[in-house]
Amino acid sequence: MTDKPPRSLVRFLGAARTVTGSKFLVETPTARVLVDCGLFQGHKRLREMNWAEFPIDPSSIDAVVVSHAHLDHVGYLPALVRNGFSGNVWASESTGRLAGVVMADSGRIQEHDAERANRKGYSRHEPALPLYTEHDAVVASALFRVAPWMRQTRIADGVTLRLTRAGHILGSASILLEFEDGTAPVHLSGDLGRPGHPVLDPPDPPPSAGTVIMESTYGDTEHVDEDGTRELGEVISRTADRGGAVVIPAFAVDRTEVILVALRKLIESGVIPRMPVYLDSPMARSALGFYVRAVAEGEHEIRDSIVGRPDVFDPGDLRITESVEDSKAINLAKPPFIVISASGMATGGRVLHHLKRMLPDSKSTVVLVGYQAAGTRGRRLLNGEDRIKIHGEFWPVRAEIASVPAFSVHADRSELVDWLASAETPPEQVIAVHGDPEAMDSFREAVADRLSRNILTPGHGETILL
Template identity: 45%
Template sequence: MKDVTAAPRGTDSPTLSFFGAADSVTGSRYLVQNGSFRMLVDCGLFQGFKVLRERNRAPFPVRPDSVDAVVVSHAHLDHSGYLPALVRDGFAGRIYASEGTLELCRIMLPDSGHLLEEEARFAAKHLWSSHADPRPLYTEADAQRALDRFEILPEGEERSLGPGVAVRLVPAGHILGATGVRLRVSDRLVHFTGDLGRSDDPLMRPPHPFEPADVLVTESTYGDRHHGEVDPERVLGDVVRRVVRRGGVVLIPAFAVGRTETVLLHLSRLRERGEIPDVPIFLNSPMAVSVADVYSRHPDQHRLSPSDVRRLYELATPVHTVDESKLLNLRGGPMIIISASGMLTGGRILHHLTAYGPDPRNAVVLTGFQAGGTRGSALLGGATDVRIFGRDVPIRAEVVSIDTMSAHADAEGILTWMRATASPPRVVYVTHGEPAAADALRARIKRELGWNVRVPEHLATVGLPGPSSP
């Protein structure tokens, strides 16, 4: 296999190639090259529109066996989810990440492989795939092999990765273990935000201040939005009371890592104040239950004590088996079901949506960003049916969006974080956002900060300017 893009190995000047998240909010993959040394910052899955998902099946832009190292900013699949395929296809180097990220990847990557295998078997059995013999992108066994390549890099410690390249991880908020990635490439400093958390997040601690860098690669998920002053707890309480009065079911698709804990925190506070009825709450996400122990082991990264974490998970009845999950679809309301995935891209929540989506007594509560092309985005846009397992399911349930529950900084939050630096970067690359969001943030950085800023194209390769570069 030949390299599709990137500078030839041995190129004198360091380069940066945008293999993902350059025209979308998913698929974060950045190749940094210094001479013959190649490394990736993040190695995520593309999600959403089919044209983006198909990139997961395309050959990797460079030979996986030509990559020397990978650094992962955090465990969400759009940043880590392609690692099993990369290792299967020949990558033999080390994967560096914080301890929290490794612990979460030990849960999330095998689960992703299992779900991919399950979806392929289901598609073959029910003949709803366009492929005669549907195959998973990777397997659970592939994910286990990828985990063997991980090595913990403590936050704040600078580690040499190869000739002229060193890395340091700094806290980014967002979710447990999430970090910004600071690279020293020859005499250049490059900072990748990963996903930048909020200073006012009810669960996570704020991100580390932005230290000076020559190049900044920033996310822009909410680059065109303001979280506003809407209290997510109040909105959630209103929805629950409204649906319970009509005997309905509240479906909350939530990311198993980060968002589920936030949802449980808000429900716990509402219950303690007597602001929502004492109806059953079911947590139908085995992954989310597993994550509880990880949060308990890392109290320094979030605002909850171990006893708080236990109390949150005691609020909901965990659903472990497939049969228990199926029984929920026969139970009826009133009740609350929290289940992955947050953008309705897969998992048990789809079976609940099939069962309860057609009934107007029920509600679907979207608690975070919905990437274009996902079922969550379709519902947000007013879709009256969504395609699930090869058939169109009518949606008559109330759809409520609470994007103020997001764990991403909004545009103002990103700009405030940038303003804290003692000196501006030579160039900012705006990535990991839908085109409108990325361009809106670009315009604000240019107008309000006066910085040199660009939105790169997919597969573009650029030189890394140093302190004295023109």
């Protein structure tokens, strides 16, 4: 056991001056709670951090709370469990369901990539090993417990949890921790969605807290178009006109659903012709099932206007692939058609096979719809690189590369400041995390300008008293 501190504090073990690997360790004199347990993604330097020894003994953590089911918030959990954590993992019901699928998929991809690297001999490590396996993910899933929305749940000695809506993906929550020893509450935003999300209610305002720890992914960006549907329509129209196909690397959870809603609108209103829309990602297929169920049943975070209307996700000619053979058969389809496939930053998954086919084709288009972390293939495409390495080989980029950043799953600078300003009472300290240094600096200026207050931007491994 590691000693607990005399005063409550938070340690930043990930997503500190970077956007991935979210891990915030809240330590009190009586308990140790880890909020989020994400994977580092992007640059090799970051990915290698996943292999470093965890800074404390995982078995000394009393509970984990997960804000939402994205890999950079939940993807390290199977490794934490394998290395000794055995407490409860608290999350909303939908987050628990989605996390099971996301973690298992991650374990499968890691096993597959390690196996492939060994077979093809392109790993610098001998032999290449997965960070964790699908089996590790299944073991971690069994530790999930449902935390109800808006109600206090005691999760560790002297610590209670309350979830509010974050409007980012299905199940996504902001996390309020309250302490029986009189320490002022801490509120962690998790990732915050945009108020105009077509399926989810907007983020709830922050409850009263001494400390707010908030994301700042787009702290330097103002999204232009309200929802990106018009831009997406233009890109698809011109690709169809020249006889090309469209591939959309999309985060399997939520971006897929938002794009399907947009495609239905575009086809219904005649902006683009009706064409086959392939959903080619086993994880996206599972996630869509959870969204359909949540909309049909009217879960807490679903917009009233679409409760009971799961058809919003059907663009007319939706073809959901099951087997690898179905996926390969898409290669034989005649354009125009659209393929939505994971992963969203083209770091792995079936989308790589579609990119290998589409990138060299000048008639086709790759549409980037989400955040592309530095060092990922998605970011390289966004930067206009003329060849991209996939599976150890370079592929020429002749396809159109289009970006529709308005489809972002994250609030922009104004929306972040609005959220902070809507707090019931202003917090004593505000800490920004989950942003690149430039985004955080710009966000800090915006908060200073509009709210006349300073925010802290701790680096990796730093500690701040609560």
